[in-house]
Amino acid sequence: MTKNLPMNRTLLLSFIFTLISASMAFAGGVSGYVRDSDGNPLEFASIFVQETGSGTITNVEGFYELRLDPGNYTLVFQFLGYESKVEKISVGDRIRELNVTMEQQALELKTVDVIEGSEDPAYTVMRKAIAKASYHRQQLDAYKAQVYVKGSGRLIKAPFFLRKELKKEGIDSTKAFTSESVSIIEYERPNTFRERVISIYSQGEDNGSSPGSFINGSFYEPEIAEAISPLSPKAFGYYKFKLDGFFMDRGYGVNRIQVIPRSRGENVFEGTIFIVEDLWSIHSLSLKTYKFGIGFLVNQTYAPIAEKVWLPVSHRFDVEGKILGFAFEYKYLATVSDYEITLNPDLDVDFDVIDEKLEKELAKELEAQVKDNPRSSSAQEKLASGEELTRKDLRRLIREYEKEERKEDPEPEVVVNREYSVDTMARKRDSLYWAEIRPVPLTAYEVRGYAAEDSLARADTVQQATNTIGGNGRRSRAFNISDLLLGDSYKVGKKSRLIYESPLLHLNFNPAEGFNVSTNLTYANRAEKPFKLTYTPRYAFARKKFTGKGTMELSYGKRYQRTTLQLEGGRYIQQYNQEKPISELFNTFANLLSERNYLRILEKDYGRFSFERGLAENFKLNGYVEWAQRYKLENVTTQTWFNRDDRTYASNIPANEEVDYPFPDSEKAFYFSLGLEARPWQKYRLYNGKRQPIDNTSPRLALNYRKGVAGLLDSEVNYDLLDFTIQHKFRAGARGLIDFKINTGIFLNNEALGFADYKHFKGNQLVLTTSDPVGSFRLLEYYRHSTADKYLSAHVHYQFRKLLFTQIPEVWLMGIKENVFVNYLAAPTSKNYFELGYSLDNIFRVFRIELAASFQNGKYQDWGILFGIASNLGFITIE
Incomplete structure (x- = not known):
């Protein structure tokens, strides 16, 4: 029986295709x-x-x-x-x-008038195409089409030490991922896209390689998939162009243009774009770009859906790259068919675009007419006149047209409105359905692959069924004693979970406590008003003392007017700087391996109530009120793994040039804070009716007032602090990316403060750091310049497209970035502290290496090499 199985399967496949062929014969x-x-x-x-x-x-x-x-x-x-x-x-x-x-x-040499300087004729073509890109974006009021997407992906190479294990686990690199889908897409000007998936089949994971951002995007936009389009108004800052030739296609003249990056790297394209003469629209293109060192090759073919409207009808995408020794490739095909288009009546016009550099006299005449009659007609009337237009005039008219429309838009801050849905029958279509609707015939190899994947899927379904209880699909697993060490999450209700974190993740050491261990035991309810209750016990072995705190959190309200309330209290340990600039884990290694201690902690009995309230989509109000009795802690142990005769642990009392010593053994403090955070120019995307902020479209502005109240509940503090922060990230032309943060403030009253009430800055004295690269210092002592006076800190981080090592293709193809950064601190004792540094970022997609030097009053002070987390991963807290 077993020997006959392959033949039986072959006969079955043949029978199925005979049926399909017979049905299609009619x-x-x-x-x-x-x-x-x-x-x-x-x-x-x-x-x-x-x-x-x-x-x-x-x-x-x-x-x-x-x-x-x-x-x-x-x-x-x-x-x-x-x-x-x-x-x-x-x-x-x-x-x-x-x-x-x-x-x-067969390409012809295009006959052109050569202007001074022998400029390549491609520049005239591209100037006109770029000038008309906005027109093409607005040319359609709406369209509807059917899109078929077919994808496959596989692992090409794995690290040598894992190859045997992968083979042992039965992982077949030839069938890692396959998918097919058919969708109905709709577009309404200016920014509404709808996609309804009517059928879908998939096996495996696409790992973020989906070409959706290209299929749903447009090369007429300034950017597509975060890369600068060759038709962007800024294109000449990023690209050089060369005319390869000219040919006729169905009565249309077509220019073949080489797209050459001025600086090869990520988020720019290289390859070929074909531009239709006179219409200055895209005929087809073959362009490649890179993201984190992964290559995306995009091939698109356009067709004239109407007389003057060329739209994409087929796409091909090849994705390939390497990550941590794994090489992979993904391939996608997409066809767009059954277009139904509605032209924008305001732009259903015919006009010639004049290149000022080539046709100087005519351009001067047209510009003179505009100067003589600057308000002779509206943008719509001017466009509809059919007159000749210079590139400058065309861009101005389209901007005016778009501005007039935005005035009528009730939500001008919404840049993209997307709706996505999947039919209930989409994943239940049978092979006859796919044979009927699939526009790209399967090869014999693909037929065998699909049959094998279906068998694996059925086997996996059977295996899952044996691992579930009650027929509800939830896996059954009894409590295991190892959970006490490793932690776990348990479902205790329809929308409730009990979460126990592993104590091993919170096992640390410091000289003021010795070895200490803590955990979080959390009850979370994800109802309409989410509620969370957390208890955090902590035990210090050298002090032989338990501490603990409890937190209750409740959220309610609409998405952007949501209110979060939190009540917290107990007796617990905290760093003097509540922003936790020092990782307890990294400090543990510094203590035990090199007998150096940087952590400065205190103990406090406290109660705290805090809130955050959304006033609007781009405004938040936050604040807290706290009473605390704070206790000074001294070192209680000298334990280390490698004892050094020439050093001992530093005191747990912070070293500062401004504070009065000695610290009191205890102090009582009552204080409150009120803050407002705004992103005034924030842009949004709508996804199925829900707004999502688009990163880096507005700076973050934060104003905060903190008040220490003397006498209330025996409070001993009396101060007023006003603090302001601005932070933003934006592209600085064609050469790089700027990320900056400026924080300034002043104590309006500093009559009485505990050291925990001072303004502290995020310094660093460790070789390993997880601090945000923008907003922290690299070589600054943690508490040396903390202040109760006025202050200013500034951080500027500049990421280059290319600088030194990234000039080497093999380096930037790995996704590595080069940055320079400048940090500055002005405080009463800092003496114009200044840092200058260089970093290699995104090494193996995860790590960052930095070289930094510090100066005071212009004089060199110190230098260091640091290792951290890649900036693209953001700020990661390792406690």
Whole structure:
């Protein structure tokens, strides 16, 4: 029986395809092969049906198939670098065979007037195409189409020490990921996109390689998938262009333009773009870009859906890269068909674009007319006049047109509005359905692969069923004694969980407590008003003392007017700087391995109530009130793993040039804080009706007032602090990315403060750091310049596209970045403290190495090498 199984499976597949072929024998259409002049198959060639707006692409064997109702049709065959071929056919009630041979495109030298300096003619073409890009974005009021996407991916290479394990686990790198989907997409000007998935099949994970940002984006936008488009208004700062030649396609003149980055690297394209003469629209393109060292090759073919409207009808995407020794590749195909378009009546016009650099006299005449009659007509009237327009005038008119429309938009801050839904039957379609709707025929290899994946999926389903209870899909697992050490999460209600964190994650050492261990025991309810209750016990072995704190948190209200309330209290340990500049874990290693201590802690009995309230989408009000009795702690142990005769642990009392010593053994403090945070120019995207802020579209402004109240509940503090912060990240032209943070403030009254009430700065004295690269110092002592007076700190971080090592292609292809940073502190005792540094970022996608030097009053002070977390991962807290 076992020996006959492969033959039985083959017979079954043959029987299925016989049924499919028989059912399709009664459907009309056309099929065949597309080859080059040498007989080689042209894989992924585009076939477009002019009368229906539908189409398909060939598979890797060059085979295609189109199902059409009886009638006469015009088929256009397109392939990058080859002459388009037009075939007129008549279709009856059966599949008709049509094999096509395509010839390589013969390029002509375009006849142009050469201007001074022998500028490449490509610049004239691209100036006009860039000038008209905004027009093409606004050309359609709406469209609707069907999109088919097919993807596959696999692991090409693994680190040598893992290859045997992967093979042992049965991981087959040839079938890591496959997917197919069919969606109906709709667009409404200016920014509404809807996608309804009507069928989908997938195995494995795409690992973020999906080409959706390209399919749903547009090269007419200034940026697409976070990369600068060659048609961006800023394109000449990022690219050089070269005209490769000119050819005719179906009566349209087409320019072939090389796109050459001025500085190769991430988020720029290189390759070829084809521009339609006179319309200055995209004919097709083949462009490659990089993100974190991963290459994305984009091939798009456009077709004239209407007389002056070219839209993409096929896409091909190749994604490849390496991460931590793993090499992978993903390939996607997409066809767009059945277009239904609605032209924007305001822009259904015909006009010529004048290049001022080439046609200087005519441009002067047109500009003179604008100066003589600057308000002679509205933007719509001027565009509709059919007059000749300079590039400058066209851009101005489109800006005016868009500005006029934004005035009527009730939500001008919403940049993109996306709606996404999946039909309930989308994952339940059978093979007959897919055979009918799939525009790209499967190869014999793919048929076998799909059959194998279906078998694996069924086996996995059976295995999952054996691991569940009650038929509800939840895995059953009894309590294990190891949970006490490793922690776990337990479902205790429909929307409630009990979470126990491993004490091993919170096992640390410091000289004021010795070894100490803590954990978090949390009850979380994710109801309409989420509620969370946490208890945190802590035990210090050298002090032989338990401490603990409890926290209750409640959230309620609408998404952007949400209120979060928190009540916290107990007896617990905290750093003098409540922003926790020192990782307890890293400090533990510094203590035990090198007998150095940087952590400064106190103990306090306290109660605290805090709140955060959203006033609007881009405004937050926050604050807290706290009473505390704070206790000074001294070192109680000298334990270390490697005792050094020349050093001992530093005191737990912070060293500061401004404070009065000695610290009191205890002090009582009552204080409150009130703050306002704003992002005044924040832009948003709507996703299924929910607003999502778009990063880096507005600076963050924060104003905070903190007051120490004397006499209330025996409080001994009396001070007033006003603090302001501005932080922003933005692209600095074609060469880099700027990220900065400025914090300034003043104690309006500093009559009485405990050291914990001082303004502290995020210093660093460790080789390892997880602090935010923007907002922290690299070589500053943690508490040396803490102040109860006025202060200013500034941090500027500049990421280069290319600097030193990133000039080497192998380096930037690994995703490595180079940065320089400057940090400055002005406080009463800091003496104009200044840091200058350089870093290699995103090493193995995870790490950062920094070289920094510090100065005071312009004099060199110190230097250091530091290791941290890559800035693209953000600020990671390791306690």
